Amino acid sequence: MAPVGGKRAKKGILERLHSGEVVIGDGSFLFTLEKRGYVKAGLWTPEATVEHPEAVRQLHTEYLRAGSNVMQTFTFFAGKDNLESKWKEVNEAACDLAREVAEKGDALVAGGISQTSLYKSHGSEPEIKENFQLQLEVFTRKNVDFLIAEYFEYCEEAVWAVEVLKGSGKPVAATMCIGPEGDMNNLTPGECAVRLVKAGASIVGVNCRFGPEISLATVKLMKEGLEASGLKAYLMVQSLGFHTPDCGKGGFVDLPQYPFGLEPRVATRWDIQKYAREAYKLGVRYIGGCCGFEPYHIRAIAEELAPERGFLPDASEKHGSWGSGLNMHTKPWVRARARREYWESLPLASGRPYCPSMSKPDAWGVTKGTAELMQQKEATTDQQLKELFEKQKFKSSVA
Incomplete structure (x- = not known):
């Protein structure tokens, strides 16, 4: 199957979904640009759209080439409550960059808003809505x-x-950063979906905070809630690019590795192909990613669903399906990996001796005595590791 060629007439988001087309979203911006040196962790605000537009443009371009149908504006936490005097300039620049890249392919531009800092500080409904309205005007x-x-x-x-x-007259999608336990007020995913659809959302789902498996489980609950209420909406999922089976209700922000030690949890491209297929089987037709979701992950979605879409993304020109490019390798044991069965059944190794497979989320809390015991255990483990490595070095030198 060859990559798509030429420029096609663009259809709207609802027209695409109504026809059964698979819409592929984009991936990580904040996490990826933080790693590249353009965003500060903690604040997680998108000044890069005006300070380093070339970096934002490049990332949009990589997602487009990997198969994204949607260029979402880099406007996360870009309301007036978080950016004060910069908010307007940042939002305008984000729209221009997304449109510039979208015009180079068959992609739509989505204006994105996110939760405010006002809600948790007991801001009023009119105050919070005004904050959203300002971004909407841009x-x-x-x-x-x-x-x-x-x-x-x-x-x-x-x-x-x-x-x-909804007041703009444009189609609206709504995604929540929740898991199967529901929102922070203990509303179930199904009830959240129902309320969002009744408010006017045509597309509902989840994004961020949780990995592929948990995100899909949550969308399934949303789907069941909508069906039980006799409501219809298109489903959307944009999970983390990290595995988070051990996180609590708050998601990956409560894991001790957040945000600078998450690399051992990164999903492989094969994990994401499975995620894409499971999402499709669930009835989700808007599939993308969030934090930790790199362009090659988006390409994995596009390649897995190429039979349904009818084409491959441009980036697949440099990527053999299921490792087929390894057929040219000089080592026979590497050539043997050029098959789907190998990658689907591969038990992954972390490369980190004595690394725990799971973490205890910080939000669970520990008593002072427990904390001291954990520190003592870690110190003992470190000493044991040193002794084991010294023994291994001795054995190697004797050999």
């Missing part, structure tokens, strides 16, 4: 193709966001 002026309300912990605030965005 998106409307820049004529984005549709809108996404993403990364909401509380359904109530997400509903307020949808109500504001």
Whole structure:
């Protein structure tokens, strides 16, 4: 199957989904640009759109080439509450960059808003809605193709966001950063989905905070909630690019590795192909990623669903399906890896001796006595490791 060629007439997001087309979202911006030196962790705000537009443009381009149908504006935490005087300039630049790259392919531009800092500090509904409205005015002026309300912990605030965005007349998607336990007010995923659809969202789902398996489990609960209520909506999932089976209700932010030690948890491209297939089987037709989701992960979605889409992305020109490019390798044992069965059944090794397979989320809390015991255990383990490595070095030198 050859990569898609030429420029095609663009259809709107709802037209695509209504026809059964698979829409592939983009991936990580904040985490990826932080690693590249353009975003500061902790603040997680997108000043890079004006300070380093070349970096944002390049990442958009990589996602487009990998198969993304949507260029989401890099406007996470870009409301006036977080950026003060910079908010307008950042939002305008984000729209321009997304449109510039989208025009180079068959991609739509989605204006994105996220939870505010005002809600947790007991801001009023009018105050929070005004914050959303300011961003919406920029998106409307820049004529984005549709809108996404993403990364909401509380359904109530997400509903307020949808109500504001719906006023534009453009299609609205809404995703929450929740797991199967529901939002922070203990509303179930199914109830969250119902409330978002009733508020006016045409597309609902989850993004961020949880890995592929947990995200899909949550979307399944949303789907069941909608079906039980007799409501219909298109489903959307944009999970982390990290495995998080051991996280609690708050997701990966509670893991001790967040945000600078998550690399051992990165999903492989094969993990993401499985994620894409499972999402498709669940009935999800808008599939993308969030933090930790790199361009090659997006390519994995596009390659897994190429039979349904009818084409491969441009980036597949440099990637043999299921390792087929290894057929040219000089080592016979490497050539033997050029098959799907090998990669699907490969038990992954971490390369980290005595690395625990799971973590205890910090949010669970520990008593002082327990903390001291854990520190003592870690010290003992470190000493044991040193002794083992010294013994191994001795054995190697004797051999």
